[in-house]
Amino acid sequence: MITLPRKNASPKKIEHLAVSASEAAKMLSLSPRTLHQLTKDGEIRAKRVGRKLLYGIDELRRFVNEK
Secondary structure (H helix, E strand, O other), X not given: OEEEXXXXXXXXXXXXXXXXXXXXXXXXXXXXXXXXHHHHOOOOOOEEEOOEEEEEHHHHHHHHHHO
């Protein structure tokens, strides 16, 4: 979560909608290789944005809840 300073107010927190592959692997306590294999097998969906593969937070939650 990112905290942005605001004038004369408490910091505003921004919740990420998607994370990189390395962040997703850390969040799921998986190796990057295992995450890649799960993505390849269709168990976890990811979206390519430019050259980067992004994993939606809701998709990661879905995967954890189904396991």
